[in-house]
Amino acid sequence: TEDANLGEQLEYTITGIEPGAGITGQAREMLNTYDNLEGWELQESSTGGMMTELDQAIQNEEPIVVTGWTPHWMFERYDLKMLEDPELAFGEGDDIHTIAREGLEEDMPEAYAILDAFEWSVEEMQVVIDEGQDIEMEEAAADWVEENQDQVDGWLEGVDPVDGQPIDIISVPWDSERASSNVIRLALEQHGFDVTVTNVDPSILFQAVGNGEADASVAPWLPNTHGAFMDEYGESIVDLGPNAEGTMNALVVPTYMEIDSIEDLPA
Ligand code: PBE
Structure with missing residues (x-):
């Protein structure tokens, strides 16, 4: 047949x-x-x-x-x-969440406030992903930030700038998260942070935020895609809610x- x-x-x-x-x-x-x-x-x-x-x-x-x-x-x-x-x-379908290690809000209130405010749409993310096929993702993210500085200013609004405070952002190596982690890196750098972005497997990401080795991530797809990892390590992870809604x-x-x-x- x-x-x-x-x-x-x-x-x-x-x-x-x-x-x-x-x-x-x-x-x-x-x-x-x-x-x-x-x-x-x-x-x-x-x-x-x-x-x-x-x-x-x-x-x-x-x-x-x-x-x-x-x-x-x-x-x-x-x-x-x-x-x-x-x-x-x-x-x-999932939303993409921002997560932080326990204690980040107390230790680094400025970073926490910016991460908490970070929000865009999957359509905006798509713009960076698409441009990132022709040029480096870092440049594509920088172009987006330049063209959307008002929106970025909104995430930084009311937060005191810092002077070289280091922050470890952990992410995954797919284009969608290469886009978002570069955008949040640039926003944090504009406010004086010294940002390190590390790309790892999802299980390592959740482990690292759970045990405090990494400060935060804007990469988790929840509740489905990474739900099992959140179940395993989520007890010591602070979920700041969606930064982009509607993945599939x-x-x-x-x-x-x-x-x-x-x-x-x-x-
Ligand atoms: N993805 C893209 C990832 C997260 C982002 C759906 C391929 C996954 O862990 O399956």
């Missing part, structure tokens, strides 16, 4: 990303949740590897199923759709594929 054919063409494989990504954990769970996916595999690799395979499949108009998310530039470059997920393996993880396919739901993947 056509269905079995699709399964064979896909080699019953979903093209995934880094083993440590939150979305990889969700996709592993998904394989256990959907009966039709018994016997399917998640091929874990890297985001770059996944994007290369997606690009090649689209050039050849071949079927492919990847773990994807918004905000990301894949939706700007290709005609893609997210498969319906009736079992909510990926949840119903899903299985993503090219629009020329004639399936609409995870349940349409052939058993």
Whole structure:
């Protein structure tokens, strides 16, 4: 049948990303949740590897199923759709939160106030992500800050500047968070902070904020993508709430594929 054919063409494989990504954990769970996916595999690799395979499949108009998310530039470059997920393996969308180590508010009230005020939209983040494909992400973030200085001033308003106070921001290596961590770095630097940004796996990020090795992060996707890490380390983490609302993880396919739901993947 056509269905079995699709399964064979896909080699019953979903093209995934880094083993440590939150979305990889969700996709592993998904394989256990959907009966039709018994016997399917998640091929874990890297985001770059996944994007290369997606690009090649689209050039050849071949079927492919990847773990994807918004905000990301894949939706700007290709005609893609997210498969319906009736079992909510990926949840119903996340917000991106700012988190801080315990004691940051007392030790570094100025930093805490700025981090607490930091807020933008996923559409604004997308602008930086897209520009960051053509130039360095640091420059793309600097351009955004320059063009949106009023908004940045709003985050700094009423906070006393500091003189070279060091702060450790921890983040993850995906473009969305490379965008946001550079924007918050620039805002903090404008106010006199000496900012270090370190990119690590999500589990390490939560561990580091939980044990106080890092001061803060603007990277967590909650409540779903990084929910398991928050459950594990969140007791000693202060959640300052969303800095950007409305992200989404899903299985993503090219629009020329004639399936609409995870349940349409052939058993
Ligand atoms: N992502 C992008 C990450 C967080 C940001 C969805 C690939 C993840 O941990 O899955």
